[in-house]
Amino acid sequence: MKAAPKRTLIRLLIAPMVAALAVLTAGAPGAQAATDLSTVAQALRESPVYVDPEATDILSESDAEALADKIEDADKPIFVAVLPADYPTENLFRNLRTETGVTGLYGIRLGNEFDARADSSVLxxxxxxxxxxxxxxxxDAKAQLNDFVDDALxxxxxxxxxSWSGGSGGVPVGGLITVGTLLAAGGAGVYAVSRRNRRRHQEEQRAALEKLRVVVDEDITAFGEELDRLDFHPAEPGADDAMRTDYAHALDAYxxxxRLMAExxxxxxxxxxxxAVEDGRFALARLAARREGRSLPERRPPCFFDPRHGPSVDDAVWTPPGGAAxxxxxxxxxxxxxxxxxxxxIREVDTDYGRRPYWDAGPAYxxxxxxxxxxxxxxxxxxGTLLGGMMAGPGYAADYGADYGDFGGYEGGDLSGADFDGGDFGGGFGGFGGGDFGGGGDFGGGF
Structure with a gap:
């Protein structure tokens, strides 16, 4: 765990940037006075406590620093936001959790009132x-928030x-710190590092897509060849509407x-x-069965070893090298x-280590x-495969998408992005009136 003086210096570097962004947002023509929620979320990704520039009379800078130190020293995913009483409350918890994208416990002091929500994996x-x-x-706010954090810990x-343990943590208490030359330079340095990291990540994503494009193009080509081999003509003798529908479905999928690969x-x-390819192949299997007078095939996933083999016909026990059956x-x-x-x-693809089964070829698969x-x-x-292990990691959904099934779920502090169930992000009640502040809103029972 990093030392408090270092955390304080980092916060001093970050705070002016967040405060300046809030001021610019409030002063822009047509903009709402309230700090944009994405700004609040960005601040919470850097540090566990955020105090809005319009709410500094509720919690002082020193009290916010002490509260943040307590949370970070305990290494727990607790997020605290202090906002002015007139801050918009509609779907506030859900939207903040979505913008922050981190599993944890979220407490918000809104003027003189307080409420909280949490992912069920942590509480x-x-x-x-x-x-x-x-x-x-x-x-008061100091006593309330400290009691809340102490009990939560x-x-x-x-x-x-x-993200709290890196070089970008901080408690952004807007408007309390004068931006000097050193701080401006520090802020510029943080921005440069962030921009460089983002650019490198984008380059890695492009490189992964280009490697994947080769494999996907092979799949599409193989599917097109299956269409040609079928040699079906909608006007051929014996063709009926069901056959023509299957054929049109396969053509559309192709x-x-x-188009999707090009985009x-x-x-x-x-x-x-x-x-789309899998759906088209099943349409072809139905068409072939109709033409041959066979029973229509059951909808099954493709062959695990190589989807180009077409829809599977059975399940079989298989044990990968070094793995479980x-x-x-x-x-x-x-x-x-x-x-x-x-x-x-087995479908093998090119990797930096030669030809490997697709499940050992990298996260893009x-x-x-x-x-x-x-x-x-x-x-x-x-x-038990390399790909399965990668997909179980907390950061996979942010880079390669989500909804692949239960690979273990997200624990506290994991980056889930917007991939969370509102029914599993609940708790809190009373006091705030509208939106999802108080009364549970649309939390605890789904949306």
Whole structure:
């Protein structure tokens, strides 16, 4: 844990930037006087306590610093915002949690009133209500917030977000610090580092997409070849409306996959492409069954070993090298190979370490696999693999998208972005009137 003097210096560097942004927002033509919520969220990603420039009479700079030190020293995901009484309350908790994107406990002092919400992974809804009840009778803001934090530290799960431990933490108490030459230089340095990191991240994302593009183009090409081999003509003898519908569906999926790939800008955009390809292949399987007079196939995921093998026909037990056995969907050919004790025909892709199975090729293949296998199925298929381990990490959703199924969920302090369930972000009650302040709003029972 970093020392308090260092934290204080960092806060002195960050605070003028946040305060200046708030002033600019308030003074812009047509802008609302209230500090934009994205500014509040950015400040909370840097430090556990934010005091609005219009609420400095509620909690002093020194008290805010001491409260932030207490939270950071305890390494717990507690976020405290002090806002003026007239701050807009509609969906405030939900929007702040979305903007901040970090799992944790959120307490807000709004004028003379207080309420809180939390992700269920760190504290139950009833636990939050108990904390709020105890804090509401504690007196002034300093006593109230300290009591709230003290009680929360004894009950809260999870750990502080990594963004607090880096070089950008701070308690932004707007308007209390004079911006000198040193502070301006420090602020410029922080901005430069942030900009450089963002640019590097964007370059990494582009590089990952280009590697993935090769594999996806192979999938689309293989799907197009299947369309050609089918050699179906809507006006051919024996063709009926059901066949023509399946064929049109497959053609539409083919064109959609090409369009979506051309429009892709990030690896997570690929998920829609492989969803379209998988949907089109199933339409072709239905068309082939109709033409041959067979029963229509059951809707199943594609072959796990290579989705180009088409829809699976069965589930088979397979054990990856060094991993645990699991059931995976397989095509008829791979089912026969496994039954004979042979290796399946695995889809391999180019990596920096040579050709590797796609589940050992890097994080960008999560969206690729997610489009084929959906959210609920994917975790069981990938457990124990390199890709499965990456997708279980707290930062994966922010870089490559979410909703791939339960890879372990988010713990306190994890970066989930907007991927959280309002029904699992609850607690608090009473006192604020409208919006989601008080009375639970739309928290605790879903949206």
């Amino acid at each position: 139950s809804s009833q636990g939050v209500q108990n904390l709020v009840t105890a804090a509401q009778g504690a007196g 004894r009950n809260l799960g999870g750990s502080a977000p990594s 064109e959609q996959s090409k 892709a800008r990030r690896p997570e955009d690929v998920r829609g492409v492989t969803q 699991r059931e995976v969907p397989v095509c008829a050919a791979d089912r026969a190979r496994l039954a004979d004790g042979q290796d399946p025909m 999560g969206p690729w696999a997610g489009g084929y296998f959906g959210g609920g199925l994917l975790p069981g298929l990938l457990v």
